[in-house]
Amino acid sequence: MSKLIFEDEDVKSHANMDYIQNGGHAQQNGIPAPVEAENADMPSALCCGATGEAYDLTKRINPEDKRLLNCRQVDVNQLMPLKYEWAWEHYLNGCANHWMPTEVPMQRDIELWRSNALNEAERKVILRNLGFFSTGESLVGNNIVLAIFKHITNSEARQYLLRQAFEEAIHTHTFHYIVESLGLNAREVFNMYHEVASIEGKDKFVMELTEDVLDPNFTTQSIEGIQKFVKNLIGFYVIMEGIFFYSGFVMILSFHRQNRMTGIGEQFQYILRDETIHLNFGIDLINTIKLENPEIWTTELQRDIYDLIHEAVEYEVIYARDCVPDGVLGLNEDLFREYVQFIADRRLERIGLQAVYGSKNPFPWMGETIDIAKEKNFFETRVTDYQSAGSLQWDD
Ligand SMILES: [Fe+2]
Numbered sequence: 001m002s003k004l005i006f007e008d009e010d011v012k013s014h015a016n017m018d019y020i021q022n023g024g025h026a027q028q029n030g031i032p033a034p035v036e037a038e039n040a041d042m043p044s045a046l047c048c049g050a051t052g053e054a055y056d057l058t059k060r061i062n063p064e065d066k067r068l069l070n071c072r073q074v075d076v077n078q079l080m081p082l083k084y085e086w087a088w089e090h091y092l093n094g095c096a097n098h099w100m101p102t103e104v105p106m107q108r109d110i111e112l113w114r115s116n117a118l119n120e121a122e123r124k125v126i127l128r129n130l131g132f133f134s135t136g137e138s139l140v141g142n143n144i145v146l147a148i149f150k151h152i153t154n155s156e157a158r159q160y161l162l163r164q165a166f167e168e169a170i171h172t173h174t175f176h177y178i179v180e181s182l183g184l185n186a187r188e189v190f191n192m193y194h195e196v197a198s199i200e201g202k203d204k205f206v207m208e209l210t211e212d213v214l215d216p217n218f219t220t221q222s223i224e225g226i227q228k229f230v231k232n233l234i235g236f237y238v239i240m241e242g243i244f245f246y247s248g249f250v251m252i253l254s255f256h257r258q259n260r261m262t263g264i265g266e267q268f269q270y271i272l273r274d275e276t277i278h279l280n281f282g283i284d285l286i287n288t289i290k291l292e293n294p295e296i297w298t299t300e301l302q303r304d305i306y307d308l309i310h311e312a313v314e315y316e317v318i319y320a321r322d323c324v325p326d327g328v329l330g331l332n333e334d335l336f337r338e339y340v341q342f343i344a345d346r347r348l349e350r351i352g353l354q355a356v357y358g359s360k361n362p363f364p365w366m367g368e369t370i371d372i373a374k375e376k377n378f379f380e381t382r383v384t385d386y387q388s389a390g391s392l393q394w395d396d
C-alpha cells in the first residue's frame with residue numbers, strides 16, 4: 001500500500017546530506033554552525049564560465065562541468081548524462097504521484113455544504129483556505145516560469161521545474177473544480193489575495209521576492225545576484241510551500257479527520273504530497289547552490305534568512321488567527337503559533353541554519369506517516385481515464 005510521507009518527518013534531502021558529509025560546516029549538537037564567507041570578492045559562481053567561453057556545440061558534454069547557475073560550458077539542452085541525480089529522482093516521484101482533481105468525488109462535500117451541518121465559523125475556515133490556495137498556487141507557478149527557470153542552467157533541474165510548474169497548474173485547477181462543485185462565488189474566492197488582509201500580507205511578501213528576480217537587469221553573475229536568487233528560493237520553496245501552506249493543511253485535514261468535507265480533504269492530501277516533493281527539491285536546490293558557491297553564505301545572508309523566516313512566521317500566525325478567531329475544530333491561534341514555529345525550525349535546520357524557536361509540534365498527526373488508504377479507492381472511482389497512445393484520436 002502506498003504511504004503518504006509527510007515532510008515534517010524531517011527527511012534529510014540528498015543535497016543536505018552531501019552538504020554535511022562533505023564537511024562544509026563544523027557541527028555543534030548536530031546543527032551546522034554558520035559559516036563565514038571567505039574570499040568574498042572571488043565568486044566561484046563563475047567557475048563554470050570563468051573563461052567567459054560559451055559551450056562548444058561540437059563537443060560532447062562532461063557531466064562534471066554541469067552547474068546549477070551560470071553554466072556556460074555545458075549545453076543546457078542535454079539532459080544526459082545526469083549529474084544531479086536528486087533532481088531526476090524528484091521528477092520521477094512527481095510523475096509517479098500524478099493525479100487530477102476531477103477524479104475526486106465531491107458529492108458528499110456538496111451535500112454537506114448545502115446542509116445546515118456546517119456553522120459560519122467552519123465555513124469561513126474553508127473559504128479562507130480556498131481563497132489563499134487558489135491564488136497562492138498561481139504565484140508559485142509564475143515564479144517558476146517567469147523568475148527561476150531562466151537562471152537555472154541545468155537540464156535535470158529544469159526537467160523537474162517543468163514538472164512542478166504543471167503540478168502547480170493542477171493545484172490551481174483543483175480550486176476551480178472545488179469552487180464550481182460547491183457553487184461558490186468564484187470572484188470572491190479568487191480575489192481574496194488582495195481583498196483579505198491576512199492573505200494579502202502573505203502573498204505580497206513572496207511577490208516582492210519574485211519582483212527582485214524579474215528585474216530585467218537581474219543576473220546571477222555576482223555574489224549579490226546569487227544571494228538574491230537564493231532569497232527567492234527560500235521565499236517560495238521554504239516559506240510559501242514550506243510554511244505558508246501548512247496552517248491551511250492542518251485546518252482542512254482537521255475536517256477530513258472528522259470525516260467532513262472529505263473530497264476537499266482528499267485533494268489537500270494529494271496537494272500536500274506534491275508540496276512535500278516541491279519543498280524537498282527546493283531544499284536540495286538551495287543546498288547545492290550553496291555547495292557550488294560557498295562565498296554567498298555570508299553572516300549577513302544568514303541573518304537576512306532568519307529575518308525572512310521570522311517575518312513569515314508572524315504573517316502565518318496572523319493568517320491562522322483570521323481563519324479561527326474564536327477557535328474552530330479545537331484549533332486556535334496559540335496552537336498555530338506553536339506549530340508554525342515548529343515547522344519553521346525544521347526548515348531552518350534543513351538549510352543548515354539553527355532552530356530558533358524550540359516549539360513542540362501540537363499536531364503530531366501531521367508528522368506521522370499516513371496510510372493513504374483511499375488511494376486504491378481513488379483510482380477505482382476515477383471518472384476520467386488518461387488517454388493512452390493507443391486510444392488517441394485526432395480531430396480532422
Ligand atoms: Fe502547489
Ligand SMILES: [Fe+2]
Pocket residue numbers: 140168241274275278
Ligand atoms: Fe508547490
